[in-house]
Amino acid sequence: MKKTYTSFVVILIALIAVNVASRSIYKRFDLTKDSRYTVSKETEKILEQAYKPIIIDVFLDGELPGEFRKLKLETGQFLEEMAAIHPNLKYDFINPIENTSQQEADQITAQLAKSGVKGAVATIQEGGKSTNVTIFPYALVLYDGKTTAVPLLKTVARASTEERVNSSIQQLEYQFADGLRKASQEKTKTVAFLRDSGTLSDLKIRDFIQGVQEYYRAAPFGIEFVTTSDSIQPQQVLESLNKFDLVVDPKPTVAFSETKKYILDQYLMQGGKLLLAADPIVIENDSLSNEEAKAYPLPRKLNLDDMLFKYGLRLNNGLVKDMNHGPIALASGQGRNTQYEAYAWPYYPISKTSLDTSATAQFITKNLEDVKFEYTGTIDTLKNGIKKTILLSTSDRTQVITLPAVVSLNEIGQEINPETYNRSNLPLAVLAEGSFTSAYKNRVKPINLKGNLDQGKDAAIVLIADGDIMKNQVDRGQAQELGYDMRTGQLYGNKEFLMNTINYLLDDTGLIKLRNKNINVPFLNTEKVIDEKFKWQAINVVLPLLFVAGFGFVFLWLRKRKYA
Structure with missing residues (x-):
């Protein structure tokens, strides 16, 4: 009897000890092949730095199609993993228009739109019948009084709803980490947008600027004013420019002065970063708006050849035609009866990768949507000891037209001869990084600058052979999303590519790693x-x-x- 009692007490004490230990020792195991329920170190770091409570409202509830039920399930499971790391993270799934009248639903929809939450129409198929429902594939993250909208449904060009949901599940961790970062972290890096040399107007790059401002502090900057005002000293301009971590030059159309080139050169010698989208060809779609429907593209003289050559790059003004291309939208009718139809247009090459298999190229372009170019030139890379990475290139069926030439809308509908597309994989965007040699070494300097360097610190340049890659369309004075073609309804990956590039140049690579995460989701x-x-x-x-x-x-x- 005594032995039985002793055994009972031992078992009871062991159970109590296990229970106490389980409260203090907590471990989760992810047995999935793709580690879909493992929170990355980058996200953990963001959560650890967010020391205040986090409230997340997910608008995926109520009657949902099967694909969105899967998205809801995956979202809930991932938020559960985040809540396991951050004890003050609370989340809830709600249907904002449940049990409301049509008028109330419209008011709620308008209010949510002001917060960046947009409704979408989805179709529920059951028993051969189709029913349309309004859903809100977004989450709102509230942190320290600041609210950030997190899109849960990724836009994928020419993809089915199932494919879009699959792609969205892959991006779940990135989207939540990105939203939480915007709400909880201060902006430390700075970006200068050059507003001289005939660059694109603020309205035409507004969405790009706003995208950059979500992560970094951005400001306009001018260099050429040094040549037109005696009150501005070049040394002060360079010192001010050196305070920026990155300089962006969006489609300059006027030749660079030697003063501007020298200031930019010395900025790079000091370890600066430059994103240059230079258009080597003079042609716009407006040039085709004449009775003959013809345009005559010409080389654009930017006075950059000697500078780029010293850095191991050459910008070519041969006009690219590519078998892998996007459409051009042409109007028919007048007034309210105007309609737009899309036609194949080989002067709009699209690309999302290159033959460069280096880790850097894959890092920036992995999981990228098609990037659209318009009337683009190409880039040559020259051997000079600087590391070059080809980020985007043409397809294996490319034709390069020597200028001057004629571009005519009458080419639409004409049969394409594949034999004339005999070039392949020509670089369109190139990253050059390393210790550059000054373009003004052993040359007469146009101005006097203190501390002139002939050999620079580690720096980086991204050269893109088309300035329009940064341009958003404008509708009634409102800037559209960068990459969105409002005439054809297609959304290209221009913004994603540019943001990946900027993240890389500013050593902000954590978000790119999350964006490149692969998860395979099976659907019925x-x-x-x-x-x-x-x-x-x-x-x-x-x-x-x-x-x-x-x-x-x-x-x-x-x-x-x-x-x-």
Whole structure:
């Protein structure tokens, strides 16, 4: 009896010890092949730095299509993992327009739109019937009084809803980490947008600027004013420019003065970073708006050849035509009856990768949507000891037209001769990084600058052969999303590529790693489900009954045999 009592006490103490230990020792195991439920170190760092409570409202609730139910499930599971790291993270799934009248739903939708939450129409298919419902594939992150909208549904060009949801699940960690970072972290890096040399207007790069401002402090900057005002000293301009971590030059159209080139050169020698989208060809779609529907592209003289050559780059003004291209939208009709139709246009090459398999190239371009170019030139890389990475290139079916030439809308609909597209994989965007040699070494300097350097510190340049890659379309004075073609309804990856590039140049690589995360999500085949619905219902309902009946029959037979 005493031995039994002792054993009982030991077991009871062991159970209490295990219970106490389980409260203090907590461990989760992710057994998935793609580690989809493992929060990355980058996200953990953001959560650890967010020391205040985090409230997340996810607008994925109520009646949802099957794909969005999967997105809701994956979102909930990931938020559970985040909550396990941050004890003050609370989340909830809500339907903002549930049990509301149409008028109330419209008011709520308008209010959410002001916060960056946009409604979308989805289709529920059940029993061969289709029903349209309004959903809000967003989450709102509230931190320290600041609210940030987190899009959960990624826009993918020419993709089905299932493919979009699959891509969105891959981006879940990135989207939440990105939203939390915007709400919780101060901006430390600075970006200068050059507003001289005939660059694109503020309205035409507004969405790009706003995208940069979500992560960094951005400001306009002018260098050429040194040549037009005696009150501005070049030394002061260089010192002010050196305070910026990155300089962006969006489509200069006027030749650079030697003063501007020298200031930029010395900025690079000091370890600066430069993103230059230079258009070597003079042609716009407006040039085709004449009775002949023809344009005559010419080389654009930017006075950059000697400078780029010293850095190991050459900007070519041969006009690219590519078999892998986007459409051009042309108007028909007048006034309110105007309609736009899309036509294949080989002067709009699209690209999302290159033959460069280096880690840097894959780092920036992995999981990228098609990037659209318009009337672009190409880039040559020259050997000079500087590391070059080709980020984007043409397809393996490319033609380069020597200028001057003629571009005509009459080419639309004409049969393409593949034999004339005999060039391949020509660089369109190149990253050069390392210790550059000054373009003004052993040359007469245009101005006097203190501390002139002939050999620079580690720096980086990204050269893009098309300035329009940064340009957003404008509708009634409102800037559209960068990469969105409002005439054809297609959304290209221009903004994503540029933001990846800027993140890399500013050593802000954590978010790129999250954006490149791969998760394979299996979906049911909807057509197969409908076709084989009865079969699987029969298997799941009838088979268990047959099994129970068979077991009962065998049991009764054995019992009768035993007691017969």
